[in-house]
Amino acid sequence: MDRMKPWGPVLVVLCMNSLNSTVNGAGGGNNEDLGASFIFGDSLVGAGNNNYLQTLSKANIPPNGIDFKASGGQPTGRFTNGRTIGDIVGEELGIPDYAVPYLAPNSTGKAILYGVNYASGGGGIMNATGSIFARIGFQIDYINNTRQQLDKLLGPSKAKDYISKSSIFSITIGSNDFLNNYLLPLVSTGTRISENPDAFIDDMINHFRNQLTRLYQLNARKFVIGNVGPIGCIPYQKTINQLKENQCVGLSNRLAMQYNRQLKNLLTELNWNLQGAIFVHANVYDLVMELVTNYAKYGLRIDTHRP
Ligand SMILES: *[C@@H]1O[C@H](CO)[C@@H](O)[C@H](O)[C@H]1NC(C)=O
Ligand SMILES: *[C@@H]1O[C@H](CO)[C@@H](O)[C@H](O)[C@H]1NC(C)=O
Ligand SMILES: *[C@@H]1O[C@H](CO)[C@@H](O)[C@H](O)[C@H]1NC(C)=O
Numbered sequence: 001m002d003r004m005k006p007w008g009p010v011l012v013v014l015c016m017n018s019l020n021s022t023v024n025g026a027g028g029g030n031n032e033d034l035g036a037s038f039i040f041g042d043s044l045v046g047a048g049n050n051n052y053l054q055t056l057s058k059a060n061i062p063p064n065g066i067d068f069k070a071s072g073g074q075p076t077g078r079f080t081n082g083r084t085i086g087d088i089v090g091e092e093l094g095i096p097d098y099a100v101p102y103l104a105p106n107s108t109g110k111a112i113l114y115g116v117n118y119a120s121g122g123g124g125i126m127n128a129t130g131s132i133f134a135r136i137g138f139q140i141d142y143i144n145n146t147r148q149q150l151d152k153l154l155g156p157s158k159a160k161d162y163i164s165k166s167s168i169f170s171i172t173i174g175s176n177d178f179l180n181n182y183l184l185p186l187v188s189t190g191t192r193i194s195e196n197p198d199a200f201i202d203d204m205i206n207h208f209r210n211q212l213t214r215l216y217q218l219n220a221r222k223f224v225i226g227n228v229g230p231i232g233c234i235p236y237q238k239t240i241n242q243l244k245e246n247q248c249v250g251l252s253n254r255l256a257m258q259y260n261r262q263l264k265n266l267l268t269e270l271n272w273n274l275q276g277a278i279f280v281h282a283n284v285y286d287l288v289m290e291l292v293t294n295y296a297k298y299g300l301r302i303d304t305h306r307p
Helices: 002-025 085-092 109-114 136-154 156-165 175-182 185-194 197-217 235-240 250-273 284-293
Strands: 036-041 167-172 222-226 278-282
Touching: 036 085, 036 109, 036 136, 085 167, 109 136, 136 156, 136 197, 156 167, 175 197, 175 250, 197 222, 197 250, 250 278, 250 284
Parallel strands: 036 167, 167 222, 222 278
Antiparallel strands: none
16 A cells, blocks of 8 residues: 555665575575565555556556656556565565566566566455455465476476575565454454454464465475554554544554564464474564654654645
């Protein structure tokens, strides 16, 4: 969602830190070349899949893209003025082209050796969040297709090595499960009445465990998983709850923090249980909260121009 645009710079810093720790952590000094970046998630990392979907969640209109050099300032379907963290991770890996959106016509042949972007604006962990493609479960169905294409391109044995040793899997998901599902008054009042926050978050974590395990079964080994940011501080939440400039929605942030605690435990569990896999936890929440709180320190200001 474009309302999360201001998070861009923070996520960038965050992901680069995470990536370094992944690279260094991988195989204890046995530095294999990382050649591909497979990107999953929501609008925070989307690169254009929604252009090919019937959805209201689209970003291929200005001013999106105005600072994106690769397109000469034209919108691409990224929900931001510039690059996403996914793009920057690719640059850091030295990949010559950004990971192509899975649904783009040129996501075929050798282009997929640099990775593929499956992310979709509006996406979430739960089935009830977002459109069909946007759900992470479907994104994993699609990498299963890519996986089979890689087998054909490289041969099964090399393809397996490529995925497990030379590829990084970054996943940025979860915010929409709260914003556009659990916390959405019209759609999910029923869910909220029938399911308390503990049960909803347990459900999310259980789904996510299955989804990450599926990626592992497809030979993914190097993971960077972002947690949910302070969603109570985004303009949309502040507006619908009629808060003042320096306030954030307590319930939304508490849900995010509760999910984040359980996510951290999940990643510890998976690091332990899934042999040879490395799950790096990217702490979006604290970084963004620092920006929201001490924005002036980072050269940001409150825009008093209201439409
Ligand atoms: C795929 O097509 C897009 C849009 O035309 C282009 O910007 C991008 O560089 C292409 N990527 C690859 C890997 O061919
Ligand atoms: C979610 O959707 C997938 C695909 O349609 C289905 O296989 C799965 O059982 C669903 N999960 C739940 C909990 O409804
Ligand atoms: C990938 O697809 C194959 C063939 O359709 C299927 O047997 C397998 O269970 C799928 N794997 C995952 C992890 O979804």
